[in-house]
Amino acid sequence: MSESKAYAGDDALAFFEDRFGLGDAELAIALDTALERHIDYADLFFEYTTADSVMLEEGIVKTGDRHVEQGVGVRAQAGERQGYAHSDDVTVASVKLAAASARAISQEGSAGGSALVATAAPGARDLYPVAIPPTEVPVARKVELLEAIDVYARSLDPRVKQVMASSLSQHRRVLVVGSDGTRSADVRPLVRLNVQVIAAAAGGVRREVGYQGMGGRFEFERLLDPSQWRPLVEEAVRIAVLNLDSVPCPAGTMNVVLGPGWPGILLHEAIGHGLEGDFNRKQTSAFSDKLGRRVAAPGITVVDDGTLAGRRGSLNVDDEGCPTQRTLLIEDGILVGYLQDRLNARLMGMQPTGNGRRESYAHLPMPRMTNTFMLAGEDDPEDILGSVENGLYAVSFGGGQVDITSGKFVFSASEAYRIEGGRIGAPVKGATLIGNGPDVLTRVSRIGNDLELDRGVGTCGKNGQSVPVGVGLPTVRIDGLTVGGTGA
C-alpha cells in the first residue's frame, strides 16, 4: 500500500527541503542506502520542533524557556527485526550514515530494488489549522495570562496559599519518507495551560492541593480568553478547598460510579494498552487471542479516534505517515479491533490503523493510542448515582498504570466522594481503584448519556516514550470494583 498525501504538511515539505537541502534526489539516495540489504521496509523521519514554556509561582513569572530540537531517524525493517539510527545532525551525509547503521539489522545481502519517492499529493485535511504558531505568540502575553490567573485564584478564596501556573507551547514539523512511496509531512501545534493551587485550612495545619489543566492542538489565543481559563482556575481552587474537608477513603470492594470525561483514563489503562498490536503479536497481553470474544457488557462501544479536530491526541498522519482514523475496539461488548503500527500490522496480516507514534525522531514508533473513549449510552447520570446505595463516586483522577500481561490496572482519584443512599456524600482522599482489564468492563451495569472528552491534559508513557493522548467517558456504574484507602 502507499500513502502519499500531504495534509497540513505542504509547508513542512518546503521547510525541510529549504532548511536541510533534502530534496527528492537526496531522500532517494538515503533510502537506497537503507535498502542495500534485504529489507522489507525502510523510512526516514525528520523533525524540527520549537517549544516554549513560562512558569509562575509566588505571584511572579520566575522563568521562561525556549527550545529548538531537530533531528532525523532512519529505520530499516527485516521480518520482525528493526534497525534504527538517529542523529541531531541533519545533513545528507549523516542521514546516509544512519541508514547504513539501520540496515545492519538485516544479515542478508542486497535484494536490489530502489526506493520509490512519490510526489506529494495536495492536502486532504487539516485537523488543527492555526494562523499563528503557538511559539510565535509573544511571551509577554503568556506572562500576562499567568499573572491574571494568580490574581484570580487568590481572589476566589482566602484559603488559597500557593498558585503555580504554567503554559507550554509547541510547534512541531515532521516529514516521513518511506520506501513504499510514503511521503507525509505534518505541522503539529500543541498548547497547554496548567493551574495548581495549594489551600490551607484557616488556623489549621491541613493543606491540600487542587489541579486543573487544559490544552490541545489549537491557537494559543484560545487560552488567553477569560471564558476559557477562569473555569479552569475555579476548578483548581474548588478541588483544593474541597479536599480540606475530605475524609479517608474506605477500603474494600464496592460499587463505583465514574463521572464523565477524564475518568476515561480507565479505558486507556484497563483496555487500550492491552489492545496495542505489539503486545498482541507477541502474545504478551491479557487480551491476546480475545478478538471476537466478549470483553465488556452489552451496550459498551469503545473507539480510538485520531481524527477529532483540535484534540490533544489527534494527528493528521501518524509518525509513520499513515492517516489516522476512527478505530472500533469494542462493539456492543465484543472485542473487534487492535491498534496497529506498520510493523505489527504487517506481521499480524492486518491493516495499519494510524496508531504508529513516537515521542520524537530519537525514538522507534510503536502502536499507541490517540483519543480513546466510550460512546454514550442512554441512562440519566442522576439515575445512575441514585441507583447506588453505598459506594464511591470518582470524578477526577491523577494518573494510572497497567500491567499488560496480568491485566491488572490501577488509577488514583484526585476528586472522589462517598455515595450514601443514592446521594453524593463526603469527599474522600487517597482513593485508588484497582481491577483486571479483561474483566472490568463486564461489570459495567449503567452507561450515561453524557459522554465528555477530557480537557486535553493526558500524557501516555510506554517503554520510556511519552506522547500526548486524549480520553473520554460518559458517566458509568461499575459493580464490585476494589477501592484502596485507609478508612472503614
Add this chain to the structure above:
Amino acid sequence: VSGAGTDSDPVQRALDQALRAGADAADALLVASDSVEARVRGEEIDFVSEARGHTLGIRALVAGSGGYRSAITSTSDLATDAVDRMAREAVALAHATAVDPAAGLPDGGFADECPELALFNAADRDVGVEARIQDAITAERAARATDPRIRNSEGSQIGSGFSRVCYGNTAGFVGSYDTASHSLFSEPLAAQNGSMQRDYWMTLAHRLADLEDAAAVGRRAAERALRRLGSRPIPTCEAAVIFDPVTAPSLLGHIAACVNGYSIYRESSYLAGRLGEMVASECVHVIDDGRRPGGLGSKPFDGEGLPTRRNVVIDRGRLSCYLLDSYSGRKLGLASTGNAARGAGGPPSVAPTNLWLEPGDADLDDLVASTQRGLLVTELIGMGFNAVTGDYSRGAAGLWIEGGEIAYPVDEITIAGNLADMLATIDAVGSDLLWLGRIASPSLRVARMTIAGT
C-alpha cells in the same frame, strides 16, 4: 576542573554571547552523548538502535532591582550562528520575566578538584554492540531455560551510553566529566492454566565489568515471574507490609520529593518546617552522597558547578537536612547541599544524587520469618502518593506471609497509609541493600498498613 578541551568551546561562546547581548550573568551546559540499545526476544533480535546527539542549554540572568530576571534556551544545533541566536533569545526572554530576589548563580564555593568517581571505563568504548547483544541473548536463554512455564517474554534488552557533560558560568567556573551507563534488563512471562504473569530483573552500572552476570539476570527475572503464577486478591485487612529491595526504593523516592528544597519553600511537602524533628523510626538512617565511587548518581560537581558531597538526610529518624540547590537554599536561608540537577533545557532543580537507606542486620528471610501475618510487596503500580499530605495508596502485588512463611502470591490489591505514619512505624530494616538505580534501599517492614482486596 578537568581538561575542558574543545567541548567547552560552545559553552564559552554561549556565555560570551549572552553577556554581549546584555546578560549580567549566565551559565551554560553542554551534554553530548552517543548510545546503543538492542532487544532480543526468543532467538531473534527485536531491534537495534543507535543514537548520537548533543544539546546546549543557556541560562541568561539580567539584573533588576534587588535580583535577577532569568530565562533558558536550548538547541541541538551547535553551529555558531545558532548558538549566538539562542544566547540572544535567552536574554530577550529573560526581560519578559519578573525580578526574583533569590535568582542568580551560586555565591562561590565552586568545585575545585575532580575526585575519581569511577563513572567511566575508556576500554568499554571498544566493546562492540555484538558483544552486548550476546549478553541479551544469554539472559533471554537463561530466563527461558529456567522452567517450562517460561515460554514467552517481552525480551531482554541491553543499553550502553557514553556522555560528556560540560558546564560553565560567568563566575569563572568551567568543568567537564565523562560518564557512561550500561544496562541489561530481562522481562520473561510465565504462563500456567491460561493466566500469565511477567516480572523483570535488571543490572545497571557505569562500567561493563560491574554488571551482574547475564545468565543470572535472566534466571532471577524468570524466578520472579514464576512465583507470581496463581496470584489472587486477599480479603481487605490491616497487616504488616514488607517492601523488598525492588519496591522499597520508591519510599526513599517519596522522601526525596518531600525534602526537596522547592517543595519546602512552597510548603507543598508534609515535611516542610520539620527540620530537627523525628519524622521516622530510629532504624531509619537516610544518606545522600554524590561522591559514592561507581554510584549511578555520582558526579564531581552539581548542576551549578558546586561540589557534590555527603548529606545525612534522616539521622536515626530525625530530619537533619533538606536537599537544596542555591535557589531553594536562598529561599530558606540555607546553603546549597550540592544537589542541583540540571538538564540542558531547564533551570537548575533539586534531585538526590545517590540516596539510600542504611542497611540493618537481618536479611529478607529473617524479616519474613519474624512476620506472623503480612504482605511482602514485590511490585507497585500507579501514582498514589501525595507529597502535600503524605497520603499513600498504591496498587501492589507480592507474596502473602502466614506464620513467618511465604504462603501464596497475591495481586489486584492496594496498600494504603500515610507516609508519616509508615516511616514512624518501620520496625525492621534488612541487610540486603541493592543498587538498581540512583535511589536504593534494603528490605524494610512497616508494622501496619491497610490492604484493600476482595
